[in-house]
Amino acid sequence: MNFIPLTERFYLRGALVVARELIGKLLVRKIGKLTLTAKIVETEAYIGDHDPAAHSYGRITERNKIIYGIGGVAYVYFIYGNYYCFNVVSGRKGVGNAILIRAVEPVIGIEYMRKFRGKAKNDYELTNGPSKLCMSLKIDKSLNGADLTKRGAVFVSRNTKKEFNEIAVSKRIGINVGTEFPYRFFIKDNAFVTKHRFNKEIVFT
DNA sequence: GACAAGATTAGCT
DNA sequence: GCTAATCTTGTCT
Numbered sequence: 470m471n472f473i474p475l476t477e478r479f480y481l482r483g484a485l486v487v488a489r490e491l492i493g494k495l496l497v498r499k500i501g502k503l504t505l506t507a508k509i510v511e512t513e514a515y516i517g518d519h520d521p522a523a524h525s526y527g528r529i530t531e532r533n534k535i536i537y538g539i540g541g542v543a544y545v546y547f548i549y550g551n552y553y554c555f556n557v558v559s560g561r562k563g564v565g566n567a568i569l570i571r572a573v574e575p576v577i578g579i580e581y582m583r584k585f586r587g588k589a590k591n592d593y594e595l596t597n598g599p600s601k602l603c604m605s606l607k608i609d610k611s612l613n614g615a616d617l618t619k620r621g622a623v624f625v626s627r628n629t630k631k632e633f634n635e636i637a638v639s640k641r642i643g644i645n646v647g648t649e650f651p652y653r654f655f656i657k658d659n660a661f662v663t664k665h666r667f668n669k670e671i672v673f674t
Numbered sequence: 675g676a677c678a679a680g681a682t683t684a685g686c687t
Numbered sequence: 688g689c690t691a692a693t694c695t696t697g698t699c700t
Contacts, residue, residue: 513681522681532696550693552682569681588684600682643681 480540517565522647525565
């Protein structure tokens with residue numbers, strides 16, 4: 470399979486466009502000779518200039534400075550003492566926008582994902598959450614700042630397979646501020662999307 | 675140095 | 688549906 474990374478140009482656009490267009494693309498993770506692939510089925514946009522839920526909201530800090538860099542790099546953070554979350558940075562240098570990859574659907578290497586993930590009674594539990602997919606794909610802070618426009622340890626590829634994905638938009642999950650913004654994008658009725666009541670509270674499609 | 679909060683998950687009721 | 692687990696980060700002293 471020939472994976473073609475999305476170009477820098479893709480990432481330099483507005484966060485909402487990037488978040489929506491990342492749906493259906495392939496997240497590729499290389500670990501030595503091993504290549505794992507998963508289709509992105511759920512994303513959330515975080516927009517620093519007006520969004521209090523964004524890690525980039527307010528001043529630039531050691532943690533969020535990567536988000537203010539150029540788009541097309543990874544932002545990986547550690548949360549709740551246990552978990553990693555994987556984001557892609559969008560926009561030009563100086564813009565504090567990032568897209569959280571909330572869920573993916575395994576495509577290649579699912580047997581390795583089961584191994585890396587450990588707990589998971591069903592296949593959809595491998596990757597139906599931002600930290601679950603990091604466990605399955607062995608994503609940790611060593612990938613913070615990784616260049617997503619090159620065929621490196623992690624990147625997002627075009628998906629040449631033709632398929633129809635009906636994309637739904639809802640409010641975001643798991644935040645206490647900025648809850649009013651409909652910045653979550655997901656494939657309607659896809660089994661690998663996070664289970665949440667917002668799946669039925671669709672703002673528009 | 676201390677302290678509180680957090681873009682989650684798993685396990686129990 | 689509810690909550691403990693667990694530690695990095697940012698902010699304040």
